[in-house]
Amino acid sequence: xxxxxxxxxxxxxxxxxxxxxxxxxxxxxxxxxxxxxxxxxxxxxxxxxxxxxxxxxxxxxxxxxxxxxxxxxxxxxxxxx
Numbered sequence: 648x649x650x651x652x653x654x655x656x657x658x659x660x661x662x663x664x665x666x667x668x669x670x671x672x673x674x675x676x677x678x679x680x681x682x683x684x685x686x687x688x689x690x691x692x693x694x695x696x697x698x699x700x701x702x703x704x705x706x707x708x709x710x711x712x713x714x715x716x717x718x719x720x721x722x723x724x725x726x727x728x
Contacts, residue, residue: 660687661725667717674715683725696726 654672655662662684667677679699686692703711711720721727 655684658684660684661728663723663725667715671715671717676711676715676717676720679714680723680725687725 654666663680671677683692683696683699686695703709712718717723
């Protein structure tokens with residue numbers, strides 16, 4: 648049995664604007680985004696977000712779509728604020 652974050656029904660902060668398909672909820676993108684949501688809740692999210700963005704930029708050869716990153720993921724409210 649694999650543990651994974653649950654979809655947030657009524658987020659108190661910025662979250663994803665569109666629900667992920669069930670298969671997408673099993674990918675690292677969902678976990679990374681859930682961690683960003685939690686970091687934002689304790690006001691350390693900006694540092695975490697910048698590190699993730701820098702890691703992706705530094706490694707363009709990694710196909711992030713295989714990690715579950717959607718088309719235009721960087722336009723999601725949680726990632727662009």
